Amino acid sequence: MPCMIRFMLTRLATGFTVGCAVGFFVWQNWQNGFAVTGTVEKYLAQALFIYLFASTISMGYLATALLLEE
Template structure:
């Protein structure tokens, strides 16, 4: 695998992992008072909320790492 692709993938996965942790902490601490109609809706909302944080932080972490890389 070329160096740039592995660099981008590792940075994106690291950022997405941090985003998942942040999303789960915010969801589980009750900062948001979410009430859903059923348990399926609750889990769907939680998954989308965590995905929101994971994708945003993953792309941000990767873009910042690419910008600050001085090769």
């Protein structure tokens, strides 16, 4: 695998993992004030919320790594 593709995939995966952890942490601490009725809707909302954090942080992590790479 070329070095650039490996670089991008590892940075995206690392950022996505960090974003999932942050999104899950924020959801668990904020969940008390956010009432969603039903189980399917709650899990869907949680998954979309965590994906929001994960995708944003992964792209930011990749952009920062590309900026700082020499």
